[in-house]
Amino acid sequence: MSATGPARPDAQEAFRLARRTFMAGERIDMQQLAAALGVDRSTLFRWVGNRDQLLVAVLTSLNEPTLRAAAEQAPGTGGERIARIAGGYARMLIDAPYYRIFLRREAERALRLITTKASPLQQQVVASFARLVQEERDRGRLDPPMAVPDLAYLVVRIIESFIYADSITGDDPDAAKVEAAIGALLHGTGRAPVR
Secondary structure (H helix, E strand, C coil): CECCECCCCCHHHHHHHHHHHHHCCCCCCHHHHHHHHCCCHHHHHHHHCCHHHHHHHHHHHHHHHHHHHHHHHCCCCHHHHHHHHHHHHHHHHHHCHHHHHHHHHCHHHHHHHHHCCCCHHHHHHHHHHHHHHHHHHHCCCCCCCCCHHHHHHHHHHHHHHHHCHHHHCCCCCCHHHHHHHHHHHCCCCCCCCCC
């Protein structure tokens, strides 16, 4: 509290509250969010956009540290490293309770917001994997079988296929398959999961 009274809510506070709500496994409801902030819906929309835009912003903010952690924890070099980063990233998303809850509760919306080429979130993930592939290429540890941007997009689509398998095919999400498939793509460096 400042000398002039409590701080007034703003766009950053709206985003922080939405992020906390999402991570608690609760549905982000714009009317409830506006009420909690003590503002009307039009003010909230002016601050954070519509619900889909807010969800993408929240998902993007959670994605950055997740992918960074996967990269920091991944051993190896070249294609093996890319495959392990992808597998670790997939594992972290599969294991995040708030993420699974969102996918179960709003499967159609989640897939539309996360897995379409127009999605800012997918664009961010593709760009991140393009940087990772380029780093390995620049170090002479990887000779990509195709153009780096196309390869990064393919890597992300493989990740998505196995993370969202339950929504797409009814199969269980499987991070080991992510690692194996990307390892195989990048010159057979991955191992098939043991059954």
